[in-house]
Amino acid sequence: MSFAKALRCRECGREYPLSPSHVCEYCFGPLEVAYDYEAMATKVSRASIEKGPYSVWRYADLLPCEGEPVDLQAGFTPLLRADNLGRALGLSQLYLKNDCVNPTWSFKDRVVTVAATKAREFGFTTLACASTGNLANAVAAHAARAGLEAFVFVPSDLEAGKLLGSKVYGANLVAVDGSYDEVNRLCAELGDKHNWAFVNINIRPYYSEGSKTIAFETAEQLGWRAPDHCIVPLASGSLYGKIWKGLQELAKLGLIDPFQTKMSGCQAAGCSPIVTAWEADTFNFRPVRPNTIAKSLAIGNPADGYYTLKIMKETGGAGAAVSDEEVVEGIRLLAESEGIFAETAGGVTIAGLRRLIQGGHVQPDELVVAYITGAGLKTQEAVADALPAPLHIQPTLASFEEALAQRSGAAAPVASPASE
Amino acid sequence: MARQRVKFTFPEDQITEPVIYEIGKRFNVITNIRRADVTPEVAWTILELDGESADIEASLRWVAEKGVRVDPVEDTIIEG
Numbered sequence: 001m002s003f004a005k006a007l008r009c010r011e012c013g014r015e016y017p018l019s020p021s022h023v024c025e026y027c028f029g030p031l032e033v034a035y036d037y038e039a040m041a042t043k044v045s046r047a048s049i050e051k052g053p054y055s056v057w058r059y060a061d062l063l064p065c066e067g068e069p070v071d072l073q074a075g076f077t078p079l080l081r082a083d084n085l086g087r088a089l090g091l092s093q094l095y096l097k098n099d100c101v102n103p104t105w106s107f108k109d110r111v112v113t114v115a116a117t118k119a120r121e122f123g124f125t126t127l128a129c130a131s132t133g134n135l136a137n138a139v140a141a142h143a144a145r146a147g148l149e150a151f152v153f154v155p156s157d158l159e160a161g162k163l164l165g166s167k168v169y170g171a172n173l174v175a176v177d178g179s180y181d182e183v184n185r186l187c188a189e190l191g192d193k194h195n196w197a198f199v200n201i202n203i204r205p206y207y208s209e210g211s212k213t214i215a216f217e218t219a220e221q222l223g224w225r226a227p228d229h230c231i232v233p234l235a236s237g238s239l240y241g242k243i244w245k246g247l248q249e250l251a252k253l254g255l256i257d258p259f260q261t262k263m264s265g266c267q268a269a270g271c272s273p274i275v276t277a278w279e280a281d282t283f284n285f286r287p288v289r290p291n292t293i294a295k296s297l298a299i300g301n302p303a304d305g306y307y308t309l310k311i312m313k314e315t316g317g318a319g320a321a322v323s324d325e326e327v328v329e330g331i332r333l334l335a336e337s338e339g340i341f342a343e344t345a346g347g348v349t350i351a352g353l354r355r356l357i358q359g360g361h362v363q364p365d366e367l368v369v370a371y372i373t374g375a376g377l378k379t380q381e382a383v384a385d386a387l388p389a390p391l392h393i394q395p396t397l398a399s400f401e402e403a404l405a406q407r408s409g410a411a412a413p414v415a416s417p418a419s420e
Numbered sequence: 421m422a423r424q425r426v427k428f429t430f431p432e433d434q435i436t437e438p439v440i441y442e443i444g445k446r447f448n449v450i451t452n453i454r455r456a457d458v459t460p461e462v463a464w465t466i467l468e469l470d471g472e473s474a475d476i477e478a479s480l481r482w483v484a485e486k487g488v489r490v491d492p493v494e495d496t497i498i499e500g
Contacts, residue, residue, distance in 0.1 A: 011455065028425055028454045028466045028493050181491070188492035284462045287429050287489050301429070301491055 003043075004064035007205055008034040010307070018064070020122050020197065022204040030303065031205045033064045041253050046224060049216075049255075056110050056213040062249060063114055063213075064206050070116035070146040074102050074109030075213050079221040079369070084337040085350075089357055093367040095227070097218055098340055099374065104141045104165065106134035106296075106343075106374035107239065111210035112199060116142040118206040119197030125149060128196040130187040132180050132235075132296045133162030134374050139199055140171035151196065153183050158295065161378040179290060181300050211239045215246025218369055219256050226251075226259035228366040231353045233345045233373055234265040234274050234319075235297040237304030243371070244311050264317040264361060265308060266352025268292035268327060268344075274305050275319035283309045293324045293382045294344040296374060318361035326351035328386045331376060341376035349373075422473040425493035426480065430463040434488055440465065447471070447479035466493060 006015040011029030022031050044061045052058030056075035078098045086094035099107035112135065119127055127143045128151040129135050136152035143150035150171035154163070155178060166173045176183045191201045199207045219226055226247050232240045244263055250256045267275045270292030277285035285305045290298035302308070312319060322330070327344050330351030335341045342350075349370050356362045376383070391407060393399040428439070435458065440451050449471035456465040469476050484490050 023425070023493055026454070028468070185492055280461075282459075282461065284457060284459060284464070286462050287491075301489070 001043075001061065002064050002066050003035045003037070003040040003061065004033050005036045006034045007031040020119075020124075020202040022202055033205050033209055035062075035064075035249075037249075037252055044253055044255070046220075046255055049220065056113060056210060059213050059216045062216065064209055065114060065117045066121060067117075070113055070120060070142050072103040072109060072113065072141060072145055074113045076217055077101050077214075079218060080338065080340075082338050082370075085334065088333065088337055089354055090364050091357070091362070091368055092365050093228075095222075095367070095369045096334075096338065096340060097214060097369055097371045099214065100340065100342060100346075100372060100376070104134070104137040105378060106138065107211070107214060107371075108134040108138035108374075109142075110213050111135075111207045112138035112142045114210035115139075115197070115199035115203045115207035116146050116148070119199070119203055120146055120148070122197065122203075124195070124197035126151060126194070126196040128152065128187070128190070128194075128198045129200055130154075130180070130184040130198075131166075131200075132298060133158050133165075133378065134296055135200065136171070136173070137162060137165040137169075137378075140166040140169035140173075143171060144169040153187055153190075155180055155183055155295075159379050159381055161380060165378065179300070180295075180298055181287075181290075208238050208242055211242035212246030212249065214239070214371065215243040216250065218243075219247065219250050222367070222369075224256050226256055226261045227369040228260075229262045229264065229317075229362055229368045231349055231356070231362075231368060231370040232263065232265050233297055233349045233352075233371065234267045234302070234308060235299045235345075236302045237265075237274060237308035239371070239373070240265050241304050241307050241311060244315070261315060262317045262366075263311050263315045264319065264352075264356055265312065266320050266322065266348050266356075268294040268297055268348050269321040269323050270294075271298045271300060272319075272321035273300065274302055274308050275321040277305070277309055278312055278319035283313075285309065292327075293379075294327055294348050295379070296343065296345045297348060318356055318359065320352040320355040320359070320361075322348055322351040322355060326355075328383055330354070331383050332386065334372070335376070340372060342372045343374040343376050343379040344382050345374055346372040346376070347382070421470065422476055424469045424476055424480075426467060426469060427491045427493055428465045428467070428483065429489040429491070430465075431487045431489075432461065434486055435460070435463045437486070439483060439486065439488060440467065443469070443479045443483065446482065447475045449475050449479045 271290035330347035
């Protein structure tokens with residue numbers, strides 16, 4: 001059952017009934033789901049959670065939905081100890097939360113399973129979104145699962161894998177000649193005209209709650225404790241903020257001890273309004289026009305930018321912005337050291353982590369969790385040219401030996417995996 | 421009559437310009453500020469615009485031409 005009791009404005013605190021709305025009528029601030037934590041604490045325990053399914057719905061009591069979920073079993077993804085990468089970076093306790101392995105290969109399945117469930121509860125028959133790709137894929141898949149129609153709006157220059165990954169589920173894919181910010185503006189107008197469940201507009205307060213589950217899982221998989229340091233890719237800042245909220249909820253419910261986790265965030269230099277503001281020690285970011293290969297993070301006006309900067313300051317976290325070249329290096333480093341092929345956002349996270357360590361913001365003995373939010377096959381274009389060509393041989397031993405000998409003068413891999 | 425909720429983000433050179441006053445005077449649009457923050461480096465305002473649809477659109481075009489960024493209040497941008 002849900003312990004959600006109201007929608008509450010994050011700015012002025014006014015409360016509203018639980019309905020498909022996302023903006024405070026008084027101050028136009030964003031609305032967030034408010035819970036009855038006292039009642040929740042009487043029902044939720046480590047034991048009750050541990051009896052749940054291996055998906056985000058393990059934490060159903062901390063989510064704002066009632067009844068049967070639209071469920072592709074998103075979540076409960078691996079938390080891997082990354083000793084090879086840790087050694088390469090100088091960290092003794094590095095973990096990777098691998099959300100590549102979700103049903104549509106990104107963490108967006110977490111938020112969409114919640115959004116789709118809530119949309120169905122509200123009686124909507126069409127799911128919609130503005131997306132840089134991963135959200136469109138998740139919405140299309142979950143709409144198919146739920147028997148709902150889907151309209152997904154994306155920039156027309158999106159990676160081929162992400163376009164295909166929406167079309168294949170039978171969604172109405174609308175490719176817009178514009179930036180993501182322009183796509184989003186269009187969807188705001190469409191939302192006024194059509195009675196659709198825009199997962200990141202009118203269903204947004206519920207949708208964003210799904211991100212808390214990545215924090216819940218992190219804590220449970222670490223043996224019911226919070227990390228010392230979280231490294232999170234930043235687009236709008238919503239995931240970052242919900243990881244923080246999720247850890248706080250667990251502590252409030254007594255499921256983990258009080259903690260002092262540092263929350264750090266990473267962006268691509270070609271779209272880094274939050275990191276730029278952090279570096280200038282201000283809570284006011286200046287919107288930018290994105291220009292980066294990390295398209296899933298290419299959000300020039302991050303809705304949660306202010307809240308992200310507040311959390312970063314409050315927790316002693318830091319921000320790092322990395323070049324597109326570093327993003328590609330980050331993808332390769334992660335793949336070659338730990339066998340995980342992440343999309344460009346993952347490259348931003350790993351390259352950003354490296355920068356944060358170099359800047360003295362991450363200590364060698366901290367228990368660090370880096371969040372890898374989407375799989376690399378979706379953004380193959382970003383790394384294809386940076387990888388060596390295969391050995392091309394005839395089907396003979398001699399041909400192989402010759403090709404191997406010729407390659408001996410080629411560039412070494414980005415990371416040297418640990419050898420036993 | 422139409423109504424729009426928008427966020428203006430001002431570049432440094434427009435922070436001291438009476439942009440919102442001019443919207444009302446030039447385009448006959450009623451402006452109602454709900455939240456704002458103005459510093460020497462960056463300023464933003466969240467406001468509601470009431471008026472004829474064509475007047476609101478014209479005012480937003482004028483504002484954008486002055487270099488002020490205009491976003492809908494549903495400035496969601498939860499990463500997609």
